[in-house]
Amino acid sequence: MQAEDWDARYGERQQWSGEPNALVAELVSGLPPGEAVDVAAGEGRHALWLARLGWRVTAVDFSATGLARGQAQPDADRVTWVTADVTGWSADPDSLDLVLVAYLHLPDPAMTDLLRRAVGWLRPGGRFLLLGHDLDNLAHGTGGPQDPAILHSAARLAPVAALLDVDRLGQVRRETPAGTALDTLLWGRRPAPPVGAGR
Template sequence: MDARAWDAKYAASELVWSREPNQLVAAELADLSPGTAVDLAAGEGRNAIWLAARGWSATAVDFSQVALDKGSRLAGDLDVTWVCADATAWTPPGPVDLVVIAYLQLPAEERRRSVRGAFTMLRPGGTLLLVAHDSTNLTEGTGGPQDPAVLMTADDVLADLAGLEVEVVRAERVAREVRSADPSHHEHGGDVRRTAWDCVVRVVRH
């Protein structure tokens, strides 16, 4: 999907994603002291906005200017820099304390390049957090991409980082509860809980 297609997707609705941060991103990063952060493939910037509200100086990078414009309106006066660029190729002007990659679903070779690029943005002691739809979500979970080529496991991501100075804090498959309307129960307002499977990788650069 190219930038124009995402522009159209973001232009078609008020908010494609929620205003709240991804629940796994929020849970993992709540204990970190604020610093400089980059949110790659940020979309409307919900994770960058959440970080900025917690005192971070955040940069949101996405190739959809429409999404970034919406995020900028949501962010108001918060400290977020909005950058329209290819998240797989962009680099910050200097080392940062945190890089977040949430649901950037790419084929293996592109993913490896993106993950390694993101890690090299970090200063020593900096954190990379990746959250993605797990490979097992296709058969065991709900939602997410239906193309196995863009799904991954925590082990895949760690393999992407092979040879780099990595301290692994967390690398595992995690259940995420998803609420969805069930059309067969519409008379009850049908709020159905389903489980999606994500992979979460949190590493620190030595």
């Protein structure tokens, strides 16, 4: 879908709950606040939630209408809102403590290229969290995109996981009103450079 398509969807109605995804909240809520980016932030539900926890957040999305919904919410002034295509946007290297990529689905090589770059935005020890619809959701889950070329899997994320110290990589279940959905989770941190590196 193009930016115009998402603008139309966001213009019709709110697309998601204002609350964070439960697994995102579980994993991130115990981290000390720092600098974060919400990649493909949509209506900004995660960016706003992080800001309320004390994070300094940049929310990036190509839908100006989606971001405008976020900017109309309480605490929106705590977030930096950026209208941009995430495949061309970049943060400074080694500048972030958290990269959050929730339910962004792009074909390769664009998806892997973006995620590999995003790891480089993290400071050593910074956290990387990707959550999105799993390939197996097509046959065994409910909802989500129906194009296998844009769905996640542990195998598809392996080139990105290789850049991280991985805590979790695999399929997770998510209960929805329509039934059980299957997602892929990648949760890890950017390793510290080897002792003596750069000397």
